[in-house]
Amino acid sequence: MSEEQEDSGIGHRLRSRYMYKIAAAVIVVALVLTGLGWWTFTGVQASVSDDAESSMLRASEREAAGIQQFAGERSNITQRIANEEGIGSMSDQQINATLADELRRAPSDVVALHYYNIEQQTVEISTNPLAEGVEVSAEQFPWVEAARQATAGEVRSLEPNSGTVAFKDGNEKQLGFVAPVENRESHAIVLVVDLEARSSLLTSPVEGGKIHVVSYAADGQIVLAEDLTTILDQHPLVGELDYLTTGDVQAQTDQVTAQTDLFEDENLVVASAEVPGDKRWLVTTTAERSTVFDTVSEVSRSLLILIVVSLLGLVVLGAAIIRDINRSLNQITVYAEEIEDGNLGVDIEQSRVDEFGQLSVLFSRIRDSLEGQIREAEQAQKEAEVARAEAEELARHLQEKAEEYSEVMQQVAAGDMTQRMQQDGEEESMDQIAAQFNEMIEELEKTTGQLKSYVDEVEAAGAEVEQSSRTVREASEQVAESIQKISDDAYDQKDRLDELRRSMEETVERIEDIAAEHDNVSVDDALAQIREVAEELDEIAELSQETMAESQEVAGAAEEQAAELNTVSDRANDLQRYAQPLRDILERFETEEEHEFVFSVGPTGGAASPEEGPGDDA
16 A cells, blocks of 8 residues: 555656656657667668658648648538528628637638628628628639639639639738528628648758649649748749649659759759649649758768757756746746736736747736726726716606697697697707697697687578578568578588588597607597587588578478578577587687688678678678
8 A cells, every 4th residue: 555655646746747747758758769769760871762752752742631631621611601500591790700700710720701792792791890891803802703603512712714723812812712601692601711821831841842732723823832922923843844734743753953043953853742622733842852862871970960969958958948837837827816816017027939928928918908908898887877878868858848748738638729839959859749739730720710700600690590581571582582592601601611520620630640649648638629519510510401401492482481481590590509509619729810711601691701791792
């Protein structure tokens, strides 16, 4: 048990300190490096020459496979986003959130995702705000043509025979992958890759060598390269190697002589391999011939020195790394604890440029971001308070106007038609309500004035009818003539009563519309009074109709004129009797335009213009 406890204690100490882990790793690596170094040294002299070309060719094939995987993964990402369930019916905000989430999960070389309208050639939504709403063209972005010809379930990164596989967006060299959106083929998902970011992963197996990924569909255009400045340029050996433009190549090695800006020696070795798939790309690894074949002794000597130096360096480096990492970790821990405790003023050392320096910069950014967020939150709180105060002020204003309008409507409902709503010009909708209400009340006031004038004329006409009846009893010829006039005037009165009744109905409808729009306004009393007036008008109209019928019967039978005239006299008394209740109702309404419209009735009950006197028809 004591040995197990001792082993457990040693293992725990090793695991508990990162410094011990590194020290153990250095020792293990040193032992492994010693064994591998000796084994490598004994075999390298015989294999360097034979493996030189094979190494270059394998590097090209390996990079070709890596490029295929790179393109396949980006195509899969593009297709997966385009086929995401419901993306074609999402709102712009949802699509933007989806693209932003996908960009965060995508590889670092993916710099943007677009939601592209194929028909309008416009980037509708993008993770790059500068690209949103921008109309694009195939001359600038080759994926525009690819988007037009791509079909559902297909991803394109270039348009065949277009002559271009990549493009420049400002100073950035990029490649676009396009896939139509499922169930909405008028739109497509565009995934944009930074070619320089992917190019940084290319590494030549030969010192001084260059690896290029070339599109033979674009006349030997360089798509990816270790030397970032050559991206999108034409491969310097296009004139010597036809397959750089035709694609007729297998995995092969060629020796060419050509003067280029990339190498000092004209004698070059080129190892080429085609990228599997439909991209029509190939990978070339180019190096100077002297470097490839004349390094056997140098490699042997260098390897032996390297082994010794590596062992010594590994020990020294391990000690330095252990010390540096331990100190850096302690320092980073202090930063994290200070920020966790809320001390955003902690001084963070940012002089280092390695990973720990980057981590320090990240902590500094986190600190600055937290400070900025706190300031933004305080500013947002102030703005919210101002907005709330403005909203409360508007609400108070609207409430005051509503109460004012309600009071006016209640006074109008009580019969005071001289009231009007005041417009202050502060709220357009409330001013419109006031204008419409005032217009309606003016019409209603005019109508009420007409009715009052008409009641006066009805009473006067009734008295005149009685006087006419007495006169007609004394002269039958005058009675027949007067009865005929009464009949004619009764027709006119009926037409005017109908017109007044329609005007009252329109007024009721307008008041009901206003009541429906404003629930806090009660107009039931006004509606009841107006409907009561309308009922009185209906009764008067019925009496007028009966008077016309009876007058016509009297005119046709001269021998019954006396009896019929008595009936007419009785009807005239009825008109006077019904006119008084109508007057009582109308007197409840206070108006300023009672005599604007006058319905004058002559002595025989006929209509007379305002200019005619009472005796003009006698």
